[in-house]
Amino acid sequence: MGIGDSGLASGAVNRYLTYMRANRGVSANTLKAYASDIAACLHLLSLRGTQRLDEVTIEDLRSWLAAESRSHARSSMARKTVAVRGFFAWAHEHDVIATDPAAALMTPKIPDVLPTVLNESQAQRLMETVEEDATAENGDRRDRSKAKSAREAQNTQEPVSDGLQQSQSDQTQQPDSYAERRRTPAAHDSHHTKQRDKADARQHALTLRDAAIMETLYATGIRVAELVGLDIGDVSFPNRTLKVTGKGNKQRVVPFGGPASSALQSWIAQGRPALQGENSGQALFLGARSARLDQRIVRGIVHERSREAGVPDIAPHALRHSAATHMLDGGADLREVQEMLGHSSLSTTQRYTHVSIEQLKARYGQAFPRA
DSSP: OOGGGOHHHHHHHHHHHHHHHHHSOOOHHHHHHHHHHHHHHHHHHHHTTOOSGGGOOHHHHHHHHHHHHTTSOHHHHHHHHHHHHHHHHHHHHTTSSSSOTTTTOOOOOOOOOOOOOOOHHHHHHHHHHHHHHHTOOHHHHHHHTHHHHHHTHHHHOOOOOOGGGOOHHHHHHOHHHHHHHHHOHHHHHHHHHHHHHHHHHHHHHHHHHHHHHHHHHHHHOOOHHHHHTOBGGGEETTTTEEEEEOGGGOEEEEEOOHHHHHHHHHIIIIIHHHHOOTTOTTBSSBOTTSSBOOHHHHHHHHHHHHHHHTSOOOOHHHHHHHHHHHHHHTTOOHHHHHHHHTOSSHHHHTHHHHHHHHHHHHHHHHHOTTO
């Protein structure tokens, strides 16, 4: 039995994760990633003959890093290194092992790549497209909802009952109802009209939801995980603020503007009731099955809306980057943007000053005659 299959190692990893959750406030997603990273490391060492945790050397860990780096980006390798180094440091401090083999393990340097952002005119076009869709008349709305229906078809389709297609058993069980539908085309048409109206109402609800999502992401710069974690009670319309729970369960208050306020109010008053069900709870944003919205759906919404608006195909995090950059361009203080985004380090927020400088240089090159 190798270290990767060892009950001792598994127990130590579980105790480490419990420690990180209780003492460091690490989020569930981060804990899941750490658990996977540590398990993969120990499994590889096990395949190479290591039997116990106290047999692991710095050379073993460097060999593991070299193997992993062939198939993972540097950012992923940096996270893996932090996870494994933290685990062995904890094991040493808690007398699980006599020495810490990972103490000298270096974190791979991550290239300083500027984040992708929309310029202000592109962001304006994207938000205008979203707003137009949300306020479209019924006929236009039905046409624009076809892509959305395809995306969530299995969740949003309502069964349409047709009396002429009922089974023989249904005819036997409900002869009067069946015969009546066959004799009265007007009642039959009315039934289909009600079904169509109900489907239209659900699709309009999805449109209002998508508009509120797009406006909220851009207005606040919050992360997707923070967005789907919002409850109705986290929204204060009088103050135009959101109470956001971020990484490490840290809470912050983030302001939003008029367009986001209007989109959120329309969704809560007109859209959410059409999707609400027994699984909804207090979740602000709902999926077509009435439960709290999944992050994957949000990513699909942002990609789809950006394509519809004719702007660069972006992910939700690009809206976060765009919001930060546009705030700095508008004169916001770096510390204010840091607080809004929930960055623990100012150096993370400073990346957006680099984006602003690059945009300034581009405008300078276009406008200044001696550039």
